[in-house]
Amino acid sequence: MNDLKALEDAFAELERRADNAVLRAGASKSRRPRLVPVAAAVLVAGGLVAGVAVLTGGSGPGGSSSVREGSPSTPMTTLPVRHSLIPTSAKELEDRFRVVLGDTATFTVTDTGGSVETDGDGNVKPGSGVAIVGVLTVAGHSGGYDLQIIKSNPAVGPHCEDLDRANCNIHKRPDGSSIAVSTEPLAGPGNGVTHMIDLVRKDGVEVLMHVSNERDPKGESQILSPKPPLSTDQMIKIVTSPQW
Amino acid sequence: MEFADYVAQRRPALMRFATVLTCRTWLADDIVSDVLGRAFEQWDRISAMAEPHAYVRRMIVNDYLSWRRRLFRTAPRAEVEDHAAEVGDGADERAERDAMIRRLARLPRRQRTAVVLRYYAGLPDAEIAAQLGCGQTTVRSQIARALAALRIDLSASPRAYQETR
Structure with missing residues (x-):
């Protein structure tokens, strides 16, 4: 067993690393200001860093700071992609989403991100894929959404944002896939919530979707409806649709 | 300001x-x-x-x-592990410190947040509970579980870290 001194030493070391990072950032004159649109930041945070970093030339540990404004996802789509279930572009994802939704809802796409990155054999690398962000409307009720289809890391199954929450439900499905379902309160004023469905299929394709009652599914934005335009049951039907 | x-x-x-x-x-x-x-x-x-x-x-x-932020689990940048690989010069203290950082990094986020707010920021349970959106009992149980995972025995040294502000 340790005492608190070990924890204090860890804190001190982490502080030292933070100071070094600040110094490095200050020394880098070429560092661009953060102009990343909020939604694009979501996508960078969404494990699509690898693809974005390639698009921007890569930038090491601070890479997400250098993502260019409005530089989402289109390149690299000419690479061979064997995993046809993963869309090769945001436009393809948008088109598929429209088919899957049918008459259930209408949606806009306000931002896109990520890209499909492949290895030397043309296989999609874990963590890479594409995403779209926008506003979804059902029967006059609107809310922000994001949708990502990526190659999952096989070692990591689906999980909720907060495993401790009572409403976090993770279970196996008869087809061998695993799914996490949760509803998260959003930070900021108002009663923003977001539903999250995270499906990891047996073939390693991960479909992740958030639908909120706020304009920005990250929260701290305008409340558009009393509740998200889709229920979690509707979202489960969408992410598990055979039409993808 | x-x-x-x-x-x-x-x-x-x-x-x-x-x-x-x-x-x-x-x-x-x-x-x-x-x-x-x-x-x-x-x-x-x-x-x-x-x-x-x-x-x-x-x-x-x-x-x-x-x-x-949950999606960071798929991000390829694993800074904690990288630092761990640098250790190995025989300095027991550094090795223990970095082992503690790795254990800290592996904690569920709410547990880690509770530990940091308590032992780094020095906040009382009530304030931590307000920040985490839970009750004080939950805060205490989160911290207890975290300390167990960190292999920290509080009875050995009940002092608190002074955050560098």
Whole structure:
């Protein structure tokens, strides 16, 4: 067993690393200001860093700071992609989403991100894929959404944002896939919530979707409806649709 | 205080706090940058508060615990592991320190947040409970579980870390 001194030493070391990072950032004159649109930041945070970093030339540990404004996802789509279930572009994802939704809802796409990155054999690398962000409307009720289809890391199954929450439900499905379902309160004023469905299929394709009652599914934005335009049951039907 | 002055004065402390919270400087930088971007938009309101820094720091906690950050699990940048690989020069103290950082990094985020708010920021249970949106009993149980995972025996040294602000 340790005492608190070990924890204090860890804190001190982490502080030292933070100071070094600040110094490095200050020394880098070429560092661009953060102009990343909020939604694009979501996508960078969404494990699509690898693809974005390639698009921007890569930038090491601070890479997400250098993502260019409005530089989402289109390149690299000419690479061979064997995993046809993963869309090769945001436009393809948008088109598929429209088919899957049918008459259930209408949606806009306000931002896109990520890209499909492949290895030397043309296989999609874990963590890479594409995403779209926008506003979804059902029967006059609107809310922000994001949708990502990526190659999952096989070692990591689906999980909720907060495993401790009572409403976090993770279970196996008869087809061998695993799914996490949760509803998260959003930070900021108002009663923003977001539903999250995270499906990891047996073939390693991960479909992740958030639908909120706020304009920005990250929260701290305008409340558009009393509740998200889709229920979690509707979202489960969408992410598990055979039409993808 | 003007926003630029606040950033100049407090960003290093925010980075330290966020790095202790996340165990990763790149993630800390990302969160601090995002939070400061949002704080700028609301600066008239925030700067009028009694403790603007406490509010911004709470924004960092909220951001870290928000659902969007969960996706970092698929990000390829594993700073904690990289640092671990550097250890091996026989310095027991450094090895133990980095082992502690790795254990800290493996904690569930709410447990880690509770530990950091208690032992780094020095907040009382009531304030931690308010920040985590749970009861004080839950805070105490989260911390107890975290300390067990960290292999820390509180009876050995009941003092608290003094955050560098």
